[in-house]
Amino acid sequence: MTLPAPAPTLEYFGVPALVDDETRVLQSAVRDFVDRRVRPHIATWYEQGHLPARELALELGQLGVLGMHLEGYGCAGASALAYGLACFELEAGDSGLRSLVSVQGSLAMYAIWRFGTEEQKRQWLPRMAAGEAIGCFGLTEPDFGSDPSGMRTRARRDGDDWVLNGTKMWITNGSIADVAVVWARTDGGIRGFLVPAGTPGFTAPEITRKQSLRASVTSELVLDEVRLPADAVLPEAVGLSGPLSCLNEARFGIVFGALGAAHDCLETTIGYARSRRIFDRPLAAYQATQLKIADMGLELGKGMLLALQIGSLKDAGTLDHRQVSLGKLNSVREAIAIARECRSILGAAGITLDYPVIRHSANLESVLTYEGTSEVHQLIIGQALTGHSAFH
Known part of the structure; x- marks a missing residue:
């Protein structure tokens, strides 16, 4: 006896009818990418505690999903709904994959896009949208997660420069990032800073022995007398x-x-x-x-x-x-x-x-x-x- 085909879960709720054709095409493209590029390998990556993040970032950039909900600077300018459904398909592959895209687009890129100078946007956003540069977002600290207002990372003025000291924890993309958006306490309130990889005093050791998000790069950020120029600060963000x-x-x-x-x-x-x-x-x-x-x-x-x-x-x-x-x-x-x-x-x-x-x-x-x-x-x-x- 041939069994009747089961009703696809979300079709049973009429979900496809609530999504326009253009968004559905984009969602399908992300699903195809996950089926082709991620599903055949994800169990091995997870078991090995590895993700070929740089390689995938370039492909995700070509797909147009990095910072896809932002306007200009090489970003797709897609709707919020399209971005959400892309995240749905990415996490159906693995949470680590969606985290890579979320941290890149919604944290690092968004911070620069929303609070940065025109020069900072032109320097970083097109390369990040293409997956040629990877960003991370340093807010959480070893003792301050749910209460970021207690952060201990500090930035002080030294002439025209800023000098940063502190530690951030549980930072996705940290050890592979080309630029870190780091939040620090200053005499004038909490400010955001762009810290390029390779800056003296800045290191990002990877966190290992995880039993969750194994196919994801998770790191600590250590800032030891990190000296940055005046134009490293995000000028439009003051406070939490x-x-x-x-x-x-x-x-x-x-x-x-x-x-x-x-x-x-x-x-x-x-x-x-x-x-x-x-x-x-x-x-x-x-x-x-x-x-x-x-x-x-x-x-x-x-x-x-x-x-x-x-x-x-x-x-x-x-x-x-x-x-x-x-x-x-x-x-x-x-x-x-x-x-x-x-x-x-x-x-x-x-x-x-x-x-x-x-x-x-x-x-x-x-x-x-x-x-x-x-x-x-x-x-x-x-x-x-x-x-x-x-x-x-």
Whole structure:
């Protein structure tokens, strides 16, 4: 007997009808890139703790996804929704791949594009959009993640120069970056600085022994009497609002990206359950399996509808940063729950890299934490709904 074809999860929710043709073509191009260039190798890269980031950056630049939501300077000027759906497809491949693109475009490039001088933009953005130069974003410190206002990295004036001292931690792309956007405390408030690789006193040792985001470059940034010229500062950013606005851009990509990982887990699991036979019946024919799949499909679809709404608000220019917290909290929390449930359906097969589920599950442990922990986003939402801050 020929089984009827299952309903694709997101088509069942009518998601494709909410996306215009141009955006759908771009999303398909990113999906094809991931299928061709990433999926055949990602399990090996993950197992080896390696990502050919420089090589991939050049290809992603040719694809047009680096800083794709920015205007000018070689950037595509795509819609927020298009960028979100690109992140969906990239993270369906691996969270490390989406992190490479997010840090490049939404953190490093956005900081220069939004707060830099015209000279800084012309110097860095076209090369970064092409993948010829890689950037990183230094905000988090060993003792200050959720509370960046406590940062200890300092920049002091010495004549016309700036001298930076401090340490940043958990920095994606750090050891391969050509330029680091580093945030430091000054007598006039928190400022952003462009620190080129090779600057004396600046080192970026790679962090190893990770059990999550293994196919991603994660580094420490060490600044020991790093001397920079006066024009290294980003002139339009003063205070925490500068780096926090960059984080909001990156969180937007995660709203979609985490759902891409969940979608890959669920589609893999449905395919497995349809082919795996237990007591002469497909695993997918058992009520317990269908109850789990139905619940996961429902949460994935709801999450995607919320993400699309957030994308529409961003394109309309009416998106509030607290709404991004809604999306980040929901997408990552549901994605990691889906990944864990999928692992259980796959049984012993679910702990191997022959299937993507355990890899996505481990990666999402990091996504749950970075760009604001779930608790931070809960408190942002709680403050919005009650009018009371519970942060202090």
